[in-house]
Amino acid sequence: MGNSLLEVNNLDVSFKIGKKTYPALEDITFKINENTIVGVVGESGSGKSLTAQSILGILPTNTEVEGSIKLENDELINKSMKDWKKLRSNEVSLIFQEPMTSLNPLMKVGKQISEILKKHTNDSKEQRYKKTIKIMNEVGLKRSENLYHSYPHELSGGMRQRIVIAMAIINNPKLIIADEPTTALDVTIQAQILNLLKSIVKKRNGAMLFISHDWGVISQVCDYVLVMYAGQIVEQGLIENLLNNPQHPYTRGLIKAIPDFRKRGEALYSIPLRVPALTERNKGEWPYIKITKENAQCAAEIFPEITKEGTKE
Numbered sequence: 332m333g334n335s336l337l338e339v340n341n342l343d344v345s346f347k348i349g350k351k352t353y354p355a356l357e358d359i360t361f362k363i364n365e366n367t368i369v370g371v372v373g374e375s376g377s378g379k380s381l382t383a384q385s386i387l388g389i390l391p392t393n394t395e396v397e398g399s400i401k402l403e404n405d406e407l408i409n410k411s412m413k414d415w416k417k418l419r420s421n422e423v424s425l426i427f428q429e430p431m432t433s434l435n436p437l438m439k440v441g442k443q444i445s446e447i448l449k450k451h452t453n454d455s456k457e458q459r460y461k462k463t464i465k466i467m468n469e470v471g472l473k474r475s476e477n478l479y480h481s482y483p484h485e486l487s488g489g490m491r492q493r494i495v496i497a498m499a500i501i502n503n504p505k506l507i508i509a510d511e512p513t514t515a516l517d518v519t520i521q522a523q524i525l526n527l528l529k530s531i532v533k534k535r536n537g538a539m540l541f542i543s544h545d546w547g548v549i550s551q552v553c554d555y556v557l558v559m560y561a562g563q564i565v566e567q568g569l570i571e572n573l574l575n576n577p578q579h580p581y582t583r584g585l586i587k588a589i590p591d592f593r594k595r596g597e598a599l600y601s602i603p604l605r606v607p608a609l610t611e612r613n614k615g616e617w618p619y620i621k622i623t624k625e626n627a628q629c630a631a632e633i634f635p636e637i638t639k640e641g642t643k644e
């Protein structure tokens with residue numbers, strides 16, 4: 332593994348809703364080295380996207396942020412809007428789940444890529460065209476000269492996602508953040524896109540934060556994984572260690588819940604707890620489970636902070 336690129340330390344994000352403040356992320360600490368793909372896995376509402384938004388400086392305005400996010404030793408917290416914007420155009424880029432939302436339906440796809448170069452470089456029109464064709468080839472698009480003139484709706488979902496990826500890497504960002512980038516695609520195309528993302532990171536000596544709720548996807552792509560629950564990282568480590576020897580009972584539960592085709596016909600396991608909504612979280616009372624007779628035992632098994640009697644230590 333290479334040098335450390337991103338270091339997040341004790342990051343807290345809370346939402347101000349009315350007069351109250353609710354903890355959305357707490358004590359988030361991890362780092363991303365060059366040449367590494369770090370996965371973020373967790374159930375819906377666990378804080379995966381907010382972690383990404385914190386690094387991109389695109390958190391909603393009613394949030395309070397504490398802690399530190401350093402990109403190559405440069406502190407990002409409290410940067411001005413202008414600096415964040417610069418950062419997002421040069422150093423950190425985002426790939427979303429649904430390509431249609433990141434593409435302009437009325438503009439030819441090649442032009443959309445070349446517009447990014449127009450904004451951020453002094454390249455001539457011809458240079459921009461050449462670079463655009465090159466990057467379209469690099470993301471595995473065929474007949475790029477023809478494709479350049481297509482509109483997004485004329486392409487398949489997989490091709491659209493390749494265009495979005497081309498847009499995300501054309502400025503050579505140091506860090507790519509991919510938030511559920513293949514959820515909208517069918518399995519074969521998904522595998523192709525995952526392989527592409529992996530090869531881009533390794534070839535360019537880049538780094539990626541890869542968000543997914545799908546362990547299958549995470550295990551195909553990531554070197555290292557953060558497991559989140561209710562705004563906190565419960566466990567992190569190398570993917571093979573987490574899969575073969577998970578330390579936290581919650582991670583074990585998530586892994587047990589991965590569907591296994593060999594157990595066809597058997598009922599699927601799911602953790603009998605749900606991630607509490609933000610407004611159900613009282614700061615300091617993590618893991619924020621409303622303990623009832625029914626869930627006390629399971630909660631105590633999964634979160635050692637909770638005693639068998641259903642009270643918190």
Ligand SMILES: Nc1ncnc2c1ncn2[C@@H]1O[C@H](COP(=O)(O)OP(=O)(O)OP(=O)(O)O)[C@@H](O)[C@H]1O
Nearest residue numbers: 346355374375376377378379380381382391608609
């Ligand atoms: N703009 C917002 N205003 C209020 N609460 C928010 C906002 N954005 C996120 N939240 C809350 O913060 C928590 C974490 O949200 P986040 O979007 O990070 O979850 P996630 O892990 O990405 O989930 P999913 O798998 O559904 O995408 C959730 O409880 C969510 O409801």
Ligand SMILES: [Mg+2]
Nearest residue numbers: 379380381510
């Ligand atoms: Mg999300």
